[in-house]
Amino acid sequence: xxxxxxxxxxxxLHDKVIEAMMPYMSIKYGNPSSLHSxxxxxxxxxxxxxxxxxDAINLNANAKVVFTASATEANNLALKGIAYxxxxxxxxxxxxxxxxxxxxxxxxALEREGFKVTYIPVDSNAIVSIDAIEHALRxxxxxxxxxxxxxxxxxGSIQPLKDIVEIAHRYNALVHxxxxxxxGKIALDAKSxxxxxxxxxxxKLYGPKGIGALCINSNIPLEPIIHGGGHEYGLRSGTQNIPxxxxxxxxxxxSREFIDVYSSRVKALRDKLERSILESIKYTRLNxxxxxxxxxxTNISFLGINGEDLIIKLDEHGICASTGSxxxxxxxxxxxxxxxxxLSKDARNGSLRLTLGIYNEEHEIDYTVSVLEKVVNELxxxxxxxxxx
Numbered sequence: 234x235x236x237x238x239x240x241x242x243x244x245x246l247h248d249k250v251i252e253a254m255m256p257y258m259s260i261k262y263g264n265p266s267s268l269h270s271x272x273x274x275x276x277x278x279x280x281x282x283x284x285x286x287x288d289a290i291n292l293n294a295n296a297k298v299v300f301t302a303s304a305t306e307a308n309n310l311a312l313k314g315i316a317y318x319x320x321x322x323x324x325x326x327x328x329x330x331x332x333x334x335x336x337x338x339x340x341x342a343l344e345r346e347g348f349k350v351t352y353i354p355v356d357s358n359a360i361v362s363i364d365a366i367e368h369a370l371r372x373x374x375x376x377x378x379x380x381x382x383x384x385x386x387x388x389g390s391i392q393p394l395k396d397i398v399e400i401a402h403r404y405n406a407l408v409h410x411x412x413x414x415x416x417g418k419i420a421l422d423a424k425s426x427x428x429x430x431x432x433x434x435x436x437k438l439y440g441p442k443g444i445g446a447l448c449i450n451s452n453i454p455l456e457p458i459i460h461g462g463g464h465e466y467g468l469r470s471g472t473q474n475i476p477x478x479x480x481x482x483x484x485x486x487x488s489r490e491f492i493d494v495y496s497s498r499v500k501a502l503r504d505k506l507e508r509s510i511l512e513s514i515k516y517t518r519l520n521x522x523x524x525x526x527x528x529x530x531t532n533i534s535f536l537g538i539n540g541e542d543l544i545i546k547l548d549e550h551g552i553c554a555s556t557g558s559x560x561x562x563x564x565x566x567x568x569x570x571x572x573x574x575x576l577s578k579d580a581r582n583g584s585l586r587l588t589l590g591i592y593n594e595e596h597e598i599d600y601t602v603s604v605l606e607k608v609v610n611e612l613x614x615x616x617x618x619x620x621x622x
Contacts, residue, residue, distance in 0.1 A: 234551045237592070238587045238589060238601065239553045240588040243437065245590075245592065246440070246441065247484065250440055250480045253479050254441065261278075264472055275475045285482045285486055286433070286482070289486065289488050290416070290421045290431065291425070293423070296423075297468075299446060299449060299468050300445075300473055301444070303443065304432050304434035305335035308411055310455070310457075311455075312378065312380060313339055313456070313458050314456050315377060315453075316343050316348055323376060324347060324349060325349045325350075326349070326351070328340055328380045331573050332411065333411055336382070351376075353369060357574055357575060358388075359385050359574050361392050361397070363397065366381075370403075370404040374404070376406045377407065378407050378409060379406050380409040381394060381410060382410060382414075383412040384414045384418070384527050386414045388520050388574075389531070390521050390526055391523070398428055408428045408429050409429065409431070409432070413437055413445070415527070416434070416437065416485075417487075417495070418495045419528070420492065423448065429449070429450050431448040432447055432448075433448065435477065439484050443474060444481050455468055457469060491591065494591050499528055499529050499589050500528035500529070502595060503531055506531060506587060506598045509598070510602060510605060520574065530589075531587050532585070532587075534576070534580040537616065538612040539583065539612075540584045542612055543583070543609070550608070555588075556568065567581050
């Protein structure tokens with residue numbers, strides 16, 4: 234038996250997505266830059282996919298949807314593209330301290346190039362400080378970009394993005410949001426949020442790996458970071474991955490029905506999982522109780538044990554989970570998100586991220602809780618040191 238509770242890392246391909254992609258990996262294999270019939274068919278698919286994404290997240294009609302090889306690339310394009318395009322106006326950037334590594338690492342690279350980056354603190358629920366953002370903008374009048382993720386990938390907290398945009402625009406700064414974890418789980422309305430750039434990902438929502446998108450409002454200046462044949466409005470050169478584009482388009486079309494499932498059945502399973510763990514296992518804590526939180530995400534610390542040891546033991550019982558962002562797990566370092574939330578070292582070390590999806594069933598929740606009770610007790614007998622909160 235395999236219980237997959239690592240859906241924030243990646244998801245299985247939906248059957249309808251596989252069905253939609255198959256012809257474009259066999260008989261419809263044209264290059265969208267070619268003038269012949271197969272090329273024109275690929276170009277039509279590419280254009281239709283852009284329109285599907287615009288419709289799904291309510292983008293302005295004249296907005297650009299730039300396809301990339303990943304959300305990581307889209308985030309890099311957003312930060313570096315804006316920084317290089319507007320460096321004559323200012324060299325200050327503001328980001329939250331709990332951003333994904335694909336935001337934080339480009340920021341470090343830009344700092345080495347002379348840009349100033351201000352990292353905004355969060356509260357104990359991983360909610361960004363609005364006051365700190367305004368203070369940073371007031372102190373750095375040359376701020377060109379504010380980047381705050383819509384929903385956190387480790388604890389699920391949803392940020393007050395509309396308020397952030399209002400403040401940033403008041404100081405003439407553009408706003409980018411990494412919405413990779415949010416698409417298809419909560420409502421995402423670009424016009425309502427008024428953000429300037431949005432990053433999306435397919436494989437967090439039952440689509441293929443190897444494709445992301447950066448959605449850019451009209452008249453936003455951006456410099457390319459990959460040069461070549463001038464594809465994707467001249468912003469991302471390279472022949473487009475049409476099978477992946479088709480898969481992306483399909484999951485975006487299905488995103489509204491996914492939201493309904495997440496907000497009802499998946500959330501109910503998540504709530505049962507949290508409640509059962511906290512009631513049946515001592516010395517545990519829920520690491521974010523934010524009112525606005527992704528319906529599928531929970532992050533719980535098991536005090537007195539190591540989270541990586543717990544993952545290994547769970548895997549022996551067929552349960553797939555993680556300690557945090559899968560993109561940085563191999564680096565073997567503690568969560569910067571939990572550290573920013575000011576959790577104790579014991580709580581950070583003993584954290585476990587469980588993320589549900591549309592394929593999870595109630596019996597899997599019962600099984601997971603029973604296994605957790607067993608393996609946590611086993612691990613605590615080996616390492617019985619418990620730290621008080």
